Amino acid sequence: MCGIVGYIGNKSALDILLDGLTNLEYRGYDSAGIAVNVDNQVELYKAEGKLQNLKDVTALNRAHIEKSTIGIGHIRWATHGAPTKTNAHPHSCNCGRVAIVHNGIIENYKELRAKLEKQGCVFRSQTDTETVAHLIASKFANTKDLAEAVKLASKEIEGAYALCVIHQDVKDTIIATRRNAPLLVGIGEGEYYIASDVPAIIKYTKKAMYLDDNQIAVLTPNSMKLIDIDNNALTPKIEELPWEPVALSKMGYKHFMLKEIHEQPNVVRNVLAGKLRAIDENVILNEVTLDKDRIKNLNRIQIVACGTSLHAAMVGKYIIEQYCGIVVDVEPSSEYIYRKTITDKNTLVIGVSQSGETADTITAIRQAKSKGSHILIITNRPDSTMAREADSLIPVSAGIEVSVAATKSYMAQVISFYLLAIYMAEIKGSVAVQDLERLKKELVLLPQKIEKVLSHKEDVQVCARKFANSKDFIFIARGINFPTALEGALKLKEISYINATGYTAGELKHGPIAMLDESMPVLSILVKGGVYEKILSNSEEAKARNARMIALTNSEDTKLTDLFECIIRIPEIDEMLSPALAIVPLQLLAYYISEFLGKDVDQPRNLAKSVTVE
């Protein structure tokens, strides 16, 4: 949530900051701002709304701003205070000499603000961040040392933060620090880049250092000093970033979401590569460090996740219970952390997260870790906070996902769960070898089937045009595709703002059926298998209440044409693997409806890709 960039070096900072913010727009886009130092004067430029507004503001004064070779920038997802220009970062103090950008939440900001106001600080915004600007300024007034001022301030701050600070009186220095919010320092030749996330800096450098909690980096164009909150000198751990700049291009697609949907066949191939080598060989999952005896003795698995990752976890529950015979509980991380949870060393706790930075999931896994559970993390970001907390880490290799609506990362998570289930089933001997071989064969064939869906999108486009003006949408399914219904509905809500809900088809008649009439589309996920006839009969019930029926199916059953107004077809697939195929047309349906309605597909209102606040 919120994106931070910083630059200090020998180049003009302006374009580096704006470019970095462009690549962090997925983290929030309520307002944006930068602070630079021109002619020994700290100057702030801010704008409400999308980043383009800030670009327009800075364009008016470009020749002047360009003179600065130091700067910090911020793109905001509002937590405290409305998304206005006044509340936009950077924030400053009374004298305007300090400028800070912040990601996170300062929990004791009210107390700090009251104290600072008594000392004469005048607050302009409603943000928690402004307290930190005043606090640092007041510490600097006494110490005349910016790193010391930041250090003293951070001892008084409670909550989560990633901070970048500049001061007019120390014009060749940026201070960067963090606690429970991500921040990294990119290293160039006579220059340093600071960012909340890799996309902001990957174009400039692949060498970087991730800050750990309570570390403070003191950066000048030619030096980097790393200290901890007690002033101990630390040795920076410099890493090679595992990303390529090309990941951030739309590659000719109109939106990142469409590009990412089309990347899914290769995402499946990547996830399987080296792990599923042959149908008659065991799955190799060296990433799981839990020894075989502990796997055999597991009495319970808990999976924590949010949003789309939660839906992937629900598919995971279904297949692990089916193949491994272990009880699996799936819970939204935000619920898990506020109740008494029962875990022990025979419980495996799995955290699933695209970003690896979702605050609720981080808290949940830390809570489980403190009770002795083995923590397995399934994430698209092996460089994330969650990955660093893991006992076992399965990186899902989907590549950077830019669109706020997750698509390819969901696919990668789901496929990782299949591999994990097969791996554990092979260790436990809990299912017949032929059943596992059938599933492995289907996994290998999956990329081609997804390609087939992607090359025959016409049914989906027709359906999208027909139903784009619906106010509500219902998705129904049973069994292993119930999470598919939830995920299809979530995709549609997120990017088209249509009120969409997923139900287990059998629950329809226990309440939701009351909502059905000729204006309500009901999309039935009708995959051939154990519950096909049941869903068909639930669809008949819905049709009898005049609902407008849509089928997503791999069945050629001729009676479907009478029952359904629109039929979206997918290739033959084993029911157990069908969630990985059935989700693709639903992602496309959401995409085309959103595009048809003229919505902002990649940056839907009110959302941010990475939810780093609880």
Ligand code: AGP
């Ligand atoms: C997905 O389309 C959403 N943007 C959102 O639900 C997301 O899945 C959720 O915030 C969890 O994020 P994570 O996977 O990075 O933890």
